[in-house]
Amino acid sequence: MKKIGKLDWAFSGGNIPFDSTGEEPMFNSHDKIAVLNISEEEAEIEIFIFYENQAPVGTYEVEIQPKRLRKIRINDLIDPEAVRLERNYGCYIRSNVPVVIQFSRMNTGQNAAAIMGSMAFPTE
Amino acid sequence: MKKIGKLDWAFSGGNIPFDSTGEEPMFNSHDKIAVLNISEEEAEIEIFIFYENQAPVGTYEVEIQPKRLRKIRINDLIDPEAVRLERNYGCYIRSNVPVVIQFSRMNTGQNAAAIMGSMAFPTE
Amino acid sequence: MKKIGKLDWAFSGGNIPFDSTGEEPMFNSHDKIAVLNISEEEAEIEIFIFYENQAPVGTYEVEIQPKRLRKIRINDLIDPEAVRLERNYGCYIRSNVPVVIQFSRMNTGQNAAAIMGSMAFPTE
Amino acid sequence: MKKIGKLDWAFSGGNIPFDSTGEEPMFNSHDKIAVLNISEEEAEIEIFIFYENQAPVGTYEVEIQPKRLRKIRINDLIDPEAVRLERNYGCYIRSNVPVVIQFSRMNTGQNAAAIMGSMAFPTE
Numbered sequence: 001m002k003k004i005g006k007l008d009w010a011f012s013g014g015n016i017p018f019d020s021t022g023e024e025p026m027f028n029s030h031d032k033i034a035v036l037n038i039s040e041e042e043a044e045i046e047i048f049i050f051y052e053n054q055a056p057v058g059t060y061e062v063e064i065q066p067k068r069l070r071k072i073r074i075n076d077l078i079d080p081e082a083v084r085l086e087r088n089y090g091c092y093i094r095s096n097v098p099v100v101i102q103f104s105r106m107n108t109g110q111n112a113a114a115i116m117g118s119m120a121f122p123t124e
Numbered sequence: 125m126k127k128i129g130k131l132d133w134a135f136s137g138g139n140i141p142f143d144s145t146g147e148e149p150m151f152n153s154h155d156k157i158a159v160l161n162i163s164e165e166e167a168e169i170e171i172f173i174f175y176e177n178q179a180p181v182g183t184y185e186v187e188i189q190p191k192r193l194r195k196i197r198i199n200d201l202i203d204p205e206a207v208r209l210e211r212n213y214g215c216y217i218r219s220n221v222p223v224v225i226q227f228s229r230m231n232t233g234q235n236a237a238a239i240m241g242s243m244a245f246p247t248e
Numbered sequence: 249m250k251k252i253g254k255l256d257w258a259f260s261g262g263n264i265p266f267d268s269t270g271e272e273p274m275f276n277s278h279d280k281i282a283v284l285n286i287s288e289e290e291a292e293i294e295i296f297i298f299y300e301n302q303a304p305v306g307t308y309e310v311e312i313q314p315k316r317l318r319k320i321r322i323n324d325l326i327d328p329e330a331v332r333l334e335r336n337y338g339c340y341i342r343s344n345v346p347v348v349i350q351f352s353r354m355n356t357g358q359n360a361a362a363i364m365g366s367m368a369f370p371t372e
Numbered sequence: 373m374k375k376i377g378k379l380d381w382a383f384s385g386g387n388i389p390f391d392s393t394g395e396e397p398m399f400n401s402h403d404k405i406a407v408l409n410i411s412e413e414e415a416e417i418e419i420f421i422f423y424e425n426q427a428p429v430g431t432y433e434v435e436i437q438p439k440r441l442r443k444i445r446i447n448d449l450i451d452p453e454a455v456r457l458e459r460n461y462g463c464y465i466r467s468n469v470p471v472v473i474q475f476s477r478m479n480t481g482q483n484a485a486a487i488m489g490s491m492a493f494p495t496e
Binding site: 002004005034035036038067068069070071100101102104 | 132134135136137172174175176177179180212213214216218
């Protein structure tokens, strides 16, 4: 199968609100990235979070099994440190094998999905 | 006419909810792909669905007539097996001729449309 | 100034609903394309509309002055024939100079904007 | 670290409504661009605003520190002149170092985010 996807992805419009009207975790406001690994190798991705007024934080490391999808809540990135609430942030993700990434936001029921697909930056 | 489109498309942010508040099929929650075949040849596309915790399923085969549009509900993909409800999924689509694909989601009236356009992966 | 934009654009997810709850034209459901011509030449674009069950219709011709923006309602495309209501459609647009195009949809107040930006197809 | 991003960005679907039902600045309707500068150099960006019926306005100049995110409200662009309310506009942005840009719109609570990501125009 052809190599499908890109090694480098980035988006600039992240924000995790502090207050959420959702009553269950499922409906809380959140930012998520969905990583699709079509390849036959495990994908090891490194995530870097950029802020407006402080140094970037990273490396958050996540693995995605071969031929699998993985959804990652930005809220769940806690090592080396939790992503700050109520701050704007940007994100740069690099992978060792080509992957397909979408960034989605749920603002308590509103899904401005698929933002990130447009921001594939090929390595060459 | 020039060749317009790409052979390979993918998205990672799919999800078909189980419950839907829509009262008619038209308003049910659904994920759709819209395939535009501008060429003068029939397009034969192959769809592969990827999940979080199980092996990918495919090949779903669909044809699009020359110079025609075709909308495909992910719900209607049943051979070799129905796409699972309430699961996150990703999707890889390949075509024998260049096509233009958009992925859209209606969450009972909310249309986070055109997600997929951004995820064209040229073959070379 | 550098050449900014692309000659060829397409999207596959168009649909003009028949019924609209908006009470004024401004709030009616509509699909629009916004064409930005940064160049110093007039842009002459040709629009082709593709349907599911009939031959494509075109050429709709529109000009955009140099260094200007132009918004075009799909509803306003009437020559050679009006775009059909309540039908899915796709769209291919070509220009004689590079332009930047976004496709937006307002479903009676809901703006699934900027769909099309992701679908630039360079000519080479 | 690899160079991540593009030098040239553009979008065509801007509009700043005059009336807004939001009661606080935070909820007012607005258009924003989010610029992510992953590089180790300060990014100097130049913004040009294009209208339907008048000459483009610019250059708006903004800097983004190395390894930082910066959100810019279009409303806050006032030098050489404020961006016009209730007018459609397009935008061209160029940077001296590669950056990642998203355009987002909040229509009093509705976020049609991430429009712009899809419109990266590499310089070569």
